[in-house]
Amino acid sequence: MADTVVGATPDPHAPGDDPSRRDFIHIAAGAAAAGAVVALVWPLVDQMNPAGDTLALASIEFDLGKVEPGQQVVVKWRGKPLFVRNRMPEQIAAAVKDDHAELRDPATDESRHKPGKPQWLILVGTCTHLGCVPTVGGGDYGGWFCPCHGSHYDLSGRIRKGPAPKNLVVPDYAFLSDTKIKVG
Amino acid sequence: MSGHSTYEPKTGIERWLDTRLPIVRFAHDTALSFPTPKNLNYWWTFGGILALMLGIQLVTGIVLAMHYVPHVDYAFASVERIMRDVNYGWLIRYMHANGASMFFLAVYIHMIRNLYYGSYKAPREVLWILGCLIYLAMMATAFIGYVLPWGQMSFHGAVVITNLFGALPIIGTPITTWLWGGFAVDNPTLNRFFSLHYLLPFVIAGLVVLHIWALHVPGNNNPTGVNVKSENDTVPFHPYYTVKDGFAIAVFMLLYASFVFYNPNVLGHADNYIPANPLVTPAHIVPEWYFLPFYAILRAVPDKLGGVLLMFGAIATLFVLPWLDTSKVRSMRYRPTARLYFFIFVLAALVLGFCGGKLPDDPVIFQPSGLMLLDADINSFVWLSRVATLYFFAYFWIILPVLGLTETPLPVPESISEPVLSHPATTPAGAVASPEKRG
Amino acid sequence: MLRKAIALAALGLAFLGSPALAAHPKPVERDVAWSFDGPFGKFDTAQLQRGYKVYREVCAACHSMHLLSFRNLGEKGGPFYDPEYPNSNDNPYVKSLAKDIQVPDIDQDTGDAITRPAMPADRFPSPFPNEPAARASNGGALPPDLSVIAKGREGGPNYIYSLMTGYRDAPAGLTLSPGQHYNVSMNGDLTSAWKGDHHKVPPGGVVAMPPPLAAGKVTFDDGSPSTVEQQAKDVSAFLYWAAEPKMMERKQFGLGAMIYLLFFTVLLYFSYRRIWKNVAH
Numbered sequence: 001m002a003d004t005v006v007g008a009t010p011d012p013h014a015p016g017d018d019p020s021r022r023d024f025i026h027i028a029a030g031a032a033a034a035g036a037v038v039a040l041v042w043p044l045v046d047q048m049n050p051a052g053d054t055l056a057l058a059s060i061e062f063d064l065g066k067v068e069p070g071q072q073v074v075v076k077w078r079g080k081p082l083f084v085r086n087r088m089p090e091q092i093a094a095a096v097k098d099d100h101a102e103l104r105d106p107a108t109d110e111s112r113h114k115p116g117k118p119q120w121l122i123l124v125g126t127c128t129h130l131g132c133v134p135t136v137g138g139g140d141y142g143g144w145f146c147p148c149h150g151s152h153y154d155l156s157g158r159i160r161k162g163p164a165p166k167n168l169v170v171p172d173y174a175f176l177s178d179t180k181i182k183v184g
Numbered sequence: 185m186s187g188h189s190t191y192e193p194k195t196g197i198e199r200w201l202d203t204r205l206p207i208v209r210f211a212h213d214t215a216l217s218f219p220t221p222k223n224l225n226y227w228w229t230f231g232g233i234l235a236l237m238l239g240i241q242l243v244t245g246i247v248l249a250m251h252y253v254p255h256v257d258y259a260f261a262s263v264e265r266i267m268r269d270v271n272y273g274w275l276i277r278y279m280h281a282n283g284a285s286m287f288f289l290a291v292y293i294h295m296i297r298n299l300y301y302g303s304y305k306a307p308r309e310v311l312w313i314l315g316c317l318i319y320l321a322m323m324a325t326a327f328i329g330y331v332l333p334w335g336q337m338s339f340h341g342a343v344v345i346t347n348l349f350g351a352l353p354i355i356g357t358p359i360t361t362w363l364w365g366g367f368a369v370d371n372p373t374l375n376r377f378f379s380l381h382y383l384l385p386f387v388i389a390g391l392v393v394l395h396i397w398a399l400h401v402p403g404n405n406n407p408t409g410v411n412v413k414s415e416n417d418t419v420p421f422h423p424y425y426t427v428k429d430g431f432a433i434a435v436f437m438l439l440y441a442s443f444v445f446y447n448p449n450v451l452g453h454a455d456n457y458i459p460a461n462p463l464v465t466p467a468h469i470v471p472e473w474y475f476l477p478f479y480a481i482l483r484a485v486p487d488k489l490g491g492v493l494l495m496f497g498a499i500a501t502l503f504v505l506p507w508l509d510t511s512k513v514r515s516m517r518y519r520p521t522a523r524l525y526f527f528i529f530v531l532a533a534l535v536l537g538f539c540g541g542k543l544p545d546d547p548v549i550f551q552p553s554g555l556m557l558l559d560a561d562i563n564s565f566v567w568l569s570r571v572a573t574l575y576f577f578a579y580f581w582i583i584l585p586v587l588g589l590t591e592t593p594l595p596v597p598e599s600i601s602e603p604v605l606s607h608p609a610t611t612p613a614g615a616v617a618s619p620e621k622r623g
Numbered sequence: 624m625l626r627k628a629i630a631l632a633a634l635g636l637a638f639l640g641s642p643a644l645a646a647h648p649k650p651v652e653r654d655v656a657w658s659f660d661g662p663f664g665k666f667d668t669a670q671l672q673r674g675y676k677v678y679r680e681v682c683a684a685c686h687s688m689h690l691l692s693f694r695n696l697g698e699k700g701g702p703f704y705d706p707e708y709p710n711s712n713d714n715p716y717v718k719s720l721a722k723d724i725q726v727p728d729i730d731q732d733t734g735d736a737i738t739r740p741a742m743p744a745d746r747f748p749s750p751f752p753n754e755p756a757a758r759a760s761n762g763g764a765l766p767p768d769l770s771v772i773a774k775g776r777e778g779g780p781n782y783i784y785s786l787m788t789g790y791r792d793a794p795a796g797l798t799l800s801p802g803q804h805y806n807v808s809m810n811g812d813l814t815s816a817w818k819g820d821h822h823k824v825p826p827g828g829v830v831a832m833p834p835p836l837a838a839g840k841v842t843f844d845d846g847s848p849s850t851v852e853q854q855a856k857d858v859s860a861f862l863y864w865a866a867e868p869k870m871m872e873r874k875q876f877g878l879g880a881m882i883y884l885l886f887f888t889v890l891l892y893f894s895y896r897r898i899w900k901n902v903a904h
Contacts, residue, residue: 026423029894032887033430039883043272047247052269056694056712056744066732222902264690264771267869274869275876419902427895434888441884445877446662449774457775457866458767467810601903 059184061176064120072136074125077183081125081133082171083144084181087155092118094142095156105167109156112170122181123157124171129164144168190217214400219418220425221406223600227297228404229432230290232425236433237287238392242385244280245329252332254378256371259334260459278448284326285451286440288474291319300526302514303405309506311398316502318391325384326472328377335456336466342369342377344469348482351492368462408600409514417600468543476540477533481576483544484569494573501580508580510588518594525583532575539569648826651807652778653785655856659863662878665871666864671702673843674861677854680841682769685761685832687749690770691865693721694743700871701864712743724748762802764831773859773866780859782808787855790834794825803829 060077062084067073072085087095095109113121127134127146138145139152141160146153151162158167173183191212193199202209251270253262266273295315298304304312331342346363350356365372403412412418419425443451451473455466471479478495485491501508516523544566561567658667675696678688696703697711708714721741726748730737741748750766751757758765767775776782789808793799796819811828814821836854843849847857864870 023897025890025894025897026427029427029430029887029890032883032890036883036887039880043275044243044247046271047273047276048250049271051251051265051271051273052694052698053265053692053744054269055710056692059712061742261690268690268695274873278873423898424902427891427898431888431891431895434884434891438881438884438888441877441880445873445880448873454775454777454779457771 059182061180061182063180065179069119077124077171082183083121083123083125083136083157083168085121085123085136087119087121089119091142091155095154098141098154098156098158101160104159104165107156107158107167112156112158112167114173114175117175120181121157122171122173122183124169126169127151127164128159128166128168129162134168189213214396216420216422218400218421219403219412219415220421221404221412221417221600222419222424223406223408223417224404224425224428225407226428226432227293227301227407229429230294230297232429233290233433233436234287234294235392237283237290238385238388241280241283241287242389244276244283245382245385247276248280249378249382252378254332254375256334256374256460259332259374263333275444278444282440282443282448282451284329285443285472285474286436287322288326290436291322292474295319296530299529300516300523301405301407302409302509302511302516304506305509305511305514306506307402308398308405311395311402312506313503314391314395314398316499318388318395319502320499321384321388321391323475325381325388326474328381328384330472331374331377332381333456334374334460336458336460336464337453337456337469339369339460339462340465340469341471342373345471346373348492348495351489353489370462405514406600407515407517408597409517410597410600413599414601470541473537473541476538477536477576478540480536480540480565480569481573483540483566484573498576501577505580505584509584510586511584511591511593512588513593513596515596518596519587519591520594521591522584522587525579525587528575529579532572532579535572536569536576539565539572544569648824650810650827651785651789652781653788653808654781655784655859657780657860657863659860659870662874664874666700667860668702668704669845669847670857670860671864673841673845673847673853674857674859674864675702676843677836677841677858678769678861681835681854682858683747683750685750685757685766686769687751687766688747688769688865689749690768691747692743693717693724693741693745693747695865695868696720697743698868700868702861714743717743721745762831764802766832769862769865771866773863775866777810779866780863783859783862784855786830787836787858788851789827790830791827795819797825799829802831804831804833806830 057078060075062075064084064086067084067086069086070088070091072083074081074083076082092109099108099110109118113119125133127148129146129149129151132146132148134144134146134151134153136144138147139161141152141154143155143157143160144153145151146162146164149163151164152160153164153168154160156167157170159165171183173181176182189209189212191202191209193202193208198208201207248266251262251266251273253259263277266277268274270276298312298315327341327345331338346360346369349363350360352359361367363373364370365376406412449457453466453470458466470476478498481498482491482495485494511519511522513519516526542565545564547563548565548568549563658665658670678686694711694717695701697708697714697717698704699709701711703714703716703720704711705714705716711717721743724741724747725738726741726745728737728739729735751760754765773779773783778785785808786806789806791805791807793805796817797805797813798816798818799805805825805827806829807825807827809828809830812824813828814824816829817824836851836858838851839849841849841854843853847853867873
């Protein structure tokens with residue numbers, strides 16, 4: 001190059017001034033290259049997260065008037081079944097009675113429904129074991145029974161028997177009015 | 185690889201692996217210690233740029249395929265969903281769309297450099313042919329990829345290009361029907377194009393591996409075209425060319441980013457944001473810019489089969505180029521006459537590209553109405569393309585073969601180091617005599 | 624589409640018949656100084672809001688925008704973005720805008736086709752159930768979908784603005800079929816419909832759409848004068864936003880990327896100079 005100093009050694013590997021020596025500028029350039037790669041990796045990873053339209057459909061409104069007492073209606077929410085169960089007074093009583101039974105994942109029935117609305121039990125309808133859909137009214141406790149690997153849930157959706165580790169999940173939801181809920 | 189390996193395993197694990205799968209030795213010899221001529225200029229950095237562009241296209245393409253729907257009813261909307269709803273989808277799609285243009289820009293510079301410095305000549309003919317195959321696969325991939333958004337240009341571009349095969353006698357119609365999977369470009373076509381667009385890049389990647397292999401046997405050509413004579417002529421690839429390529433890549437990325445972020449649609453056509461409609465053809469149908477020279481050659485011939493044959497002939501010519509050029513001297517640095525013809529060739533290629541983007545019958549030189557200096561028939565882009573096409577073929581089939589035999593080249597230096605070391609400012613006494621101490 | 628077909632036919636005829644006269648006058652395009660021009664350009668929120676109103680009250684009667692949802696209006700960069708509601712589905716203003724519009728649905732109990740007030744997640748409803756219906760109501764011409772129209776036309780928002788303000792009385796000598804309107808900014812070639820001097824073909828083309836805008840047709844909430852000029856500008860800006868909603872995000876990201884790359888390039892250059900310092904080449 002034009003600026004090559006007169007008399008400078010043409011030997012790139014002269015011990016006095018090894019150009020491959022990791023001095024600051026090379027480390028900085030290498031770090032900047034690594035930074036650029038990392039900055040590009042994030043968009044490539046993030047694109048697999050839920051997209052805008054997927055998130056937009058992630059909350060649903062549901063009219064409870066369609067569920068008769070003692071019945072369960074299953075709706076699809078975020079690609080999964082959502083159990084909306086209208087419990088009879090005796091079912092609520094049975095669930096409350098079991099608050100002090102030996103529970104794998106202790107929770108009171110009170111904590112699993114909205115205050116003042118004990119009849120409405122809203123649950124994500126996938127077994128906490130490996131994700132199958134439990135059948136309503138089955139099992140030893142009258143709540144749900146998962147046919148895949150035999151998990152029994154009680155009338156509050158709590159795990160009582162079988163391989164599942166946790167209670168059926170209560171999603172985020174709110175009452176918009178006495179008969180309407182918004183899930184998600 | 186050529187020569188002996190300078191790799192020395194340092195740790196026990198490296199030694200253990202080296203006797204079982206010498207992959208570290210391989211990487212060391214090909215990417216780190218590979219002796220590279222020390223006089224390569226910036227035109228040689230495009231190989232590295234191309235490798236990076238292929239990587240970017242593969243990664244962004246695989247990501248886009250996670251969201252794209254290859255169905256005529258959903259393709260356009262799914263691309264728009266990527267642009268609107270997918271996280272960073274706009275970035276990934278614009279990178280992919282503009283990346284194709286950048287890929288072609290780099291490959292054209294890479295090829296022009298090759299033509300100028302005679303890199304296709306013995307012993308690098310296979311290297312050159314592999315490069316031509318990569319270029320061919322790139323064209324197929326780019327064309328098929330352009331169909332996927334299923335806009336107006338996608339659809340009618342696919343119609344026009346697949347109909348090229350219809351020009352072939354007897355087998356033409358069965359072939360187009362087979363390509364389409366029907367009687368027109370339709371859903372089966374789109375679906376198979378998507379599959380092929382996913383497949384072909386991996387074919388390119390495989391060819392690139394062969395290309396690099398074929399490069400590492402004879403080693404790089406260099407601006408003087410003179411063979412490497414001694415270690416004095418070379419430097420190890422790393423860090424010398426990793427950093428030089430790196431710098432060139434960074435500059436190229438600046439250009440790329442200015443398209444992606446500030447002019448993402450300037451290289452495309454507005455018509456491709458209109459969903460495909462088989463009943464209406466866009467008023468002015470042109471391919472992407474990187475196909476324009478070939479499109480001009482196609483249209484230069486008034487006969488369908490003739491145009492198709494000539495267009496494919498232009499690509500086929502490249503494959504036999506090593507045997508058309510009869511010159512003993514590689515680099516045009518020492519071939520002043522050939523250099524002149526070479527620059528006219530580059531101009532002809534650019535003119536062809538320009539003509540490809542114009543309506544064939546439009547006048548080249550504007551003349552006020554009523555004033556007829558030139559015949560309207562001659563003063564048209566189709567005639568300009570004809571002249572440029574003629575030169576394109578003459579350059580390869582007449583000028584290069586004849587010139588190699590008739591011209592008198594300038595004196596060629598003895599070795600790569602000679603023209604550098606003979607420069608007084610950089611020649612310490614005795615530098616030529618003492619061989620370099622290499623690690 | 625019909626307009627395009629007519630323009631195309633005209634173009635084709637012109638080229639076949641007289642190649643020497645192919646250079647017909649270009650349509651008139653007026654440039655507007657948009658707030659979103661240039662590498663630092665941003666959308667003007669108030670303008671987008673006015674533009675949405677023009678679309679909703681005028682264009683939406685015939686033109687669909689089927690790629691857009693009401694939630695898009697409240698997304699970052701959009702006309703009704705509110706930083707308080709990062710999830711635009713919760714944005715009360717977007718909700719109320721959606722609620723004013725009826726969208727088709729299926730009654731979950733009876734299976735009947737019904738309409739209900741829209742929710743933010745709903746797409747903009749199309750004015751016509753299908754293409755034949757749209758054509759039948761518009762004299763055979765199909766009003767194009769406007770979702771990406773600003774990217775689907777050369778000139779983008781400038782073209783839309785010019786078209787909106789480009790209606791003129793047809794010059795004497797121009798034959799128009801019933802239902803056609805002369806527009807100086809429409810893409811097309813009027814050579815075949817022109818009876819006058821062959822060298823003085825008027826610029827522009829014919830549009831099936833009657834002049835859509837008129838002074839006072841839309842009442843702007845922010846008190847902007849409701850001129851055709853203003854309406855045209857605002858709706859063009861809105862349509863550009865609709866076609867390229869991530870533009871601001873893109874330019875912002877680009878600024879960071881360019882600065883970083885520039886810095887990286889300089890570093891690499893010095894690193895390169897240092898490594899090659901002692902090599903004669």
